[in-house]
Amino acid sequence: MRLPPIDNRPASWPAPVIEGWFALTEKAKRMKAKAGDSDAFEHTLSRWRDMATTGRFEGLPALLRRRMGARALTSLWLNDERLGSRLLSVRMLDLLMDVQQPRLTRLTLIQLIQLYFRYFDRLDERDKQSEGMLERLQQHLHDQLDCMPEPKQPLFAKDVLSVLKREGRWLLDLHGPMELVRRVREQGRELGDAFSDYGLEGFDVGRYGDICRAYFYLDTLRGLRPGEWDPVLDELLKPSVSKAPYEDGKRIGHVALEIMIDRAADDPGESWQSFILNLAGDPRIASSASNYREWWKPLGEARISKVRGWLSKEDLRLFLQAVEQYGIETRNDDLQRMFPARKQFLEGLFKLKLIRNTRLLLGTKAQLTVRKILGSEVKTSFARMDGNMADKAVIYLDCGDFHIVEGSHSFRIWVYLAPPGAMLSSYEISTFNHADLITAVPEQYKKLYPGLPVGAYTHNPPLTWQNKVFQFLADNDIGLDIEQLLGRQDYRNYLARFGMPVVSARKVKVPPAAPMPSASTRPERMVQQELEPAWGAHTPRQRAQPVQTATRDIPQSGTPVSTASAVPSVARSIREQNRVIAESGSSSHVRSPPGAHSRPSPAPGGAGRSESDVSLKREIARLSLPTLKVLRYFASNPGDKARYAANVLDIDTREVNQLLHGPLKNLCKQDAAFGWTVTPEVDAMLNQLFP
Known part of the structure; x- marks a missing residue:
C-alpha cells in the first residue's frame, strides 16, 4: 500500500510556549548564580575578610579544613582584588591543599582554575612575599585533576574538568597558549570555536585568553603581505596584548616588530610604518631613553638600522613640507621659486637609493608649522634648533660616499666626503644652534679628516649651486646621475650651460678618523682638548663595491707577514710619537715594528729640535697606517718600483x-x-721614529 510522505517539518511554536521557555531559562540562570550562596557562606567570607584586614589569623586551620571555608577563600582570591591579594600566597595555597584531603570540591577546584586562567603569567605578581605562585598552582591543579574520577556517563556539554583531566598537561602550562593556537591553526579553526570545544567558554576573558589571541594575531601577521592592513594590527597595539610574554624574555610586541621589520624590504608601507611608530616610537632617540631600552634594544642593531633607513623618507617629507609652507606663509617669492629645484634634488637622491640615513632638525617655529600641517600624524623624532635657527629646518643626509647638510632658507648646502663627526649622527645630542652647524661641525670634520675638502655653497643663482655640488663630487671621484636630480627643463639648460661633469680618475682616499671625545660632548668644548690621530681605527669610504686592501710589514727575509701582529706595534709607536710632538722636541725611543731595517741614528744636533723637523714629524704623524707602510717600504727598499711594493704589501x-x-x-x-726612494730628511726622521 502506497502512503503519502509524512510532513515532519517543524511547525512554528506558539508565542506562549516560547515565552515559557524564556522564563525557564532566566530562572535557571538565577539558580546557577545563587548556587552556593547562603548566610553561612557569607559569614565565612566575612571571617576571611576580617583576617585580611586585621592580619589576625586565629582559627585559620579549622576554617581551612571546612569545605565552605576553602570555597570562600578561593572565591575571595578570584573576586576581591584588594583583600584577596593579601590572603594569596604560596604558603596559604600549600596549606589549603594539605588540609583539604583527599581532594577539593568541584566548585572550589573550578574557582582555582578560573584564578589560573584569569591571571596566568601575572600570578607571581600577586604574591609579593615569594616567587613561584604560577608553577605551584599548576602542579596543584594537575594533582587535583589526576585524583578526579572519570565521569560515569557521557556529558551532553563540554565539561571543563573532564577536558582538563584529559588535556590539562599542555593546556595548564606556561606555553599552553602557544600550543593551543598552533593546534587551532593546524586544524583550520577559529580561536573562539576552540575555546568552546575545550569547554573553556568564560575562561578566555583573562590573561590566558589575551595571550592566546596575541599568538593568534602573530600567526595572522605572518600571513599578511608587507604593508597590508588588517584588524589584528589594532589588537596588537593594545598594551594588554603587546606586553604579553612570549619566549626568551620577549613580549608579543617584540615578536610583532621582528616579523614586520624582517619581512618588509625597503618600504614597509604606510600602515606598517605607522604601526611600528605607534607601538615602539621612533628609534632615533638616545640609547639611554626608556622607550629605546624597552622596545628597540631587544631587536638588535640590524633591525634598528633598517627602520632608521625607512624613516629617512619621512624626514625628507617633513623637511620639504616645512620649507614649502614657510615660503607660502612668509610670501617669500625667492624661496618659492627655488623650492621645486631643491625638492627635485633631494627627492632624486632618495630615488637613486643613495640616502642611507637622515636626521631632521627643526626650529621651534618650524615645529609649529609641521604640526599645524600634519597634526597628530607627526610621530617621527627630530632634533631642535634655537636662536636664529628657530624658523628654519635642516636635514642631514648620509649618502654613503658623501654627506649633505641642507637648510630651508638663508643656509648653505654643505657637502662632506666623510661623516662630519658624531654630533649630527648621534642621537645623544638633541639641540643645535647656528654656530654648531656652520662652525663646530665643519671644524670637527677637519680635525677628524685633515686635508679632506668640504663644500659649502649658497643656493643662488639657479643651476649654479647644483653645478658646484656636482663638480665638487666629480672632482673627488663621485659621479651622480644628474638627470634624476634636475627637472626636465633644468637638465637641458644645465647641459647647455655647463656640460656633463667629468668624474676624476683620482680616487680620494678618506683617511682614518681621529678619535674624538664621546658624542655627548659639544665640539666647542673639544677645541681645548689635545686630539690624537687615529692610527688604529680605519674608517674607509663606503662604496657600492668596496675594495679592501690588506697591508703587510716587510720582514728581514722579504717574506710578507700577517698584518695582525704588525699593526699594534706601529699604532703604539705612532701614539708615542704623537706624545713627543705634543711635547715639542723631547726625544722618544720606541720599539721598531717587524720588518724595519736598522739605520744609523744621526748625530744629535743640539738640545732643541728645528721647526722643520717638528713639521716633518707632524706630516708623518698624519699619515694613515697603510700610507705609512708604503713609506717605510721605500725607505727600506730604495729604488723599488710601485708594483714591487704592491706585491709585497698585498695591495693594488x-x-x-x-x-x-x-x-x-x-x-x-x-x-x-x-724607482722610488724617500728623501734624506724623511729617512733620518723614520730612523728616529723607528730606531
Whole structure:
C-alpha cells in the first residue's frame, strides 16, 4: 500500500510556549548564580575578610579544613582584588591543599582554575612575599585533576574538568597558549570555536585568553603581505596584548616588530610604518631613553638600522613640507621659486637609493608649522634648533660616499666626503644652534679628516649651486646621475650651460678618523682638548663595491707577514710619537715594528729640535697606517718600483701610485729608472721614529 510522505517539518511554536521557555531559562540562570550562596557562606567570607584586614589569623586551620571555608577563600582570591591579594600566597595555597584531603570540591577546584586562567603569567605578581605562585598552582591543579574520577556517563556539554583531566598537561602550562593556537591553526579553526570545544567558554576573558589571541594575531601577521592592513594590527597595539610574554624574555610586541621589520624590504608601507611608530616610537632617540631600552634594544642593531633607513623618507617629507609652507606663509617669492629645484634634488637622491640615513632638525617655529600641517600624524623624532635657527629646518643626509647638510632658507648646502663627526649622527645630542652647524661641525670634520675638502655653497643663482655640488663630487671621484636630480627643463639648460661633469680618475682616499671625545660632548668644548690621530681605527669610504686592501710589514727575509701582529706595534709607536710632538722636541725611543731595517741614528744636533723637523714629524704623524707602510717600504727598499711594493704589501698597484702621488708626494721622489726612494730628511726622521 502506497502512503503519502509524512510532513515532519517543524511547525512554528506558539508565542506562549516560547515565552515559557524564556522564563525557564532566566530562572535557571538565577539558580546557577545563587548556587552556593547562603548566610553561612557569607559569614565565612566575612571571617576571611576580617583576617585580611586585621592580619589576625586565629582559627585559620579549622576554617581551612571546612569545605565552605576553602570555597570562600578561593572565591575571595578570584573576586576581591584588594583583600584577596593579601590572603594569596604560596604558603596559604600549600596549606589549603594539605588540609583539604583527599581532594577539593568541584566548585572550589573550578574557582582555582578560573584564578589560573584569569591571571596566568601575572600570578607571581600577586604574591609579593615569594616567587613561584604560577608553577605551584599548576602542579596543584594537575594533582587535583589526576585524583578526579572519570565521569560515569557521557556529558551532553563540554565539561571543563573532564577536558582538563584529559588535556590539562599542555593546556595548564606556561606555553599552553602557544600550543593551543598552533593546534587551532593546524586544524583550520577559529580561536573562539576552540575555546568552546575545550569547554573553556568564560575562561578566555583573562590573561590566558589575551595571550592566546596575541599568538593568534602573530600567526595572522605572518600571513599578511608587507604593508597590508588588517584588524589584528589594532589588537596588537593594545598594551594588554603587546606586553604579553612570549619566549626568551620577549613580549608579543617584540615578536610583532621582528616579523614586520624582517619581512618588509625597503618600504614597509604606510600602515606598517605607522604601526611600528605607534607601538615602539621612533628609534632615533638616545640609547639611554626608556622607550629605546624597552622596545628597540631587544631587536638588535640590524633591525634598528633598517627602520632608521625607512624613516629617512619621512624626514625628507617633513623637511620639504616645512620649507614649502614657510615660503607660502612668509610670501617669500625667492624661496618659492627655488623650492621645486631643491625638492627635485633631494627627492632624486632618495630615488637613486643613495640616502642611507637622515636626521631632521627643526626650529621651534618650524615645529609649529609641521604640526599645524600634519597634526597628530607627526610621530617621527627630530632634533631642535634655537636662536636664529628657530624658523628654519635642516636635514642631514648620509649618502654613503658623501654627506649633505641642507637648510630651508638663508643656509648653505654643505657637502662632506666623510661623516662630519658624531654630533649630527648621534642621537645623544638633541639641540643645535647656528654656530654648531656652520662652525663646530665643519671644524670637527677637519680635525677628524685633515686635508679632506668640504663644500659649502649658497643656493643662488639657479643651476649654479647644483653645478658646484656636482663638480665638487666629480672632482673627488663621485659621479651622480644628474638627470634624476634636475627637472626636465633644468637638465637641458644645465647641459647647455655647463656640460656633463667629468668624474676624476683620482680616487680620494678618506683617511682614518681621529678619535674624538664621546658624542655627548659639544665640539666647542673639544677645541681645548689635545686630539690624537687615529692610527688604529680605519674608517674607509663606503662604496657600492668596496675594495679592501690588506697591508703587510716587510720582514728581514722579504717574506710578507700577517698584518695582525704588525699593526699594534706601529699604532703604539705612532701614539708615542704623537706624545713627543705634543711635547715639542723631547726625544722618544720606541720599539721598531717587524720588518724595519736598522739605520744609523744621526748625530744629535743640539738640545732643541728645528721647526722643520717638528713639521716633518707632524706630516708623518698624519699619515694613515697603510700610507705609512708604503713609506717605510721605500725607505727600506730604495729604488723599488710601485708594483714591487704592491706585491709585497698585498695591495693594488694603483693604490700604491695614488699614495705616492698624493700624501707621499713630498716625502718620496722618483728616479730616472722609475724607482722610488724617500728623501734624506724623511729617512733620518723614520730612523728616529723607528730606531
